[in-house]
Amino acid sequence: MNNWNQVLTQEQESLGATQLATGFVAAVTDQGLIAFTGEESASFLHSQLTNDVEHLGPGDVRLAGYCSPKGRLLASFLMWRTDESIFLQLPRAIQPAVQKRLQMFILRAKTKPADVSEQFVTLGIGGGDAEAMLQNWFDALPAKPFSKLDHPLGTLLRVADAFGAARYLWLTSPETASVAAPVLKERLAVGGNEGWRLSEIHAGIPQVGPGTQEQFVPQMVNFELLGGVNFKKGCYPGQEIVARSQYLGKLKRRTALASIADAAAAPGAEVFSPADPEQPCGMVVNTARNGTGGVDALVEMKLEALEAGDVRFGSASGPALQFKPLPYVLDKLDV
Structure with a gap:
């Protein structure tokens, strides 16, 4: 059987707005993931990021920024938590430097960051057909943007809507992704990183990367x-x-x-x-x-x-x- 990578990356299209609005699936491979684990993870990140981390609930998804002392964004994150860890998603291209910088300020705080990018397959799914497709595997879906649910088949994040339709990030195992990929491909346009970025842009969600660090308050x-x-x-x-x-x-x-x-x-x-x-x-x-x-x-x-x-x-x-x-x-x- 083909693995998820073969199914979803060999025939990626340059998607337009119409295809994104109808329904698409994207193998999101350009995003890294840092997991902070330890009893003081929330308090440490709360002191470093622009958003409230101490009151981040198990069903919450939030955006957060990491600024220089001059108030300019060094990174922007999608953030959520489980019982064990707090996760920060950001571009792989800047992840090592950002993770190293955050680690410098941990000092005696009881938290430890780890690069867990390779532990998950991340599938971006959106458009009018997204909900019906995901119901092949999930009995319920996150009810509103910036919320999530944990499931035996992985973590499902609902992010900002685009084109009047819901968008989701499904973090799952390679085994589950390999089973799901052919079903998703049969009904949805296949887009990859470029398709996901286009949907993010139409949702109005900025992401700080290599060309824009320290440029924006x-x-x-x-x-x-x-x-x-x-x-x-x-x-x-x-x-x-x-x-x-x-x-x-x-x-x-x-x-x-x-x-x-x-x-x-x-x-x-x-x-x-x-x-x-x-x-x-x-x-x-x-x-x-x-x-x-x-x-x-x-x-x-x-x-x-x-x-x-x-x-x-x-x-x-x-x-x-x-x-x-x-x-x-x-x-x-x-x-």
């Missing part, structure tokens, strides 16, 4: 709008700057969803406004091929450029960004 990438920042918790690195941006109304930048007719657009690339052609007005946060020869992207930029509606990729004479609606409202902070 959390609010610049809409992180607090997604529940990724808790302003009532105690201190963490950069907390004063993050709070000042929130309460003193100093933030003049936000992240928007747009299509760019240039397949070379990548995280960290700059965008420009013709009104001020000499200086970049923003930066690309995340991209994924959209099936039309270009990319869809989350792009951080000055609010005045976003409001003007004319933003170009690469230079003031580059291709114009075609803006699309986000699934949530941008609460502008330029007061």
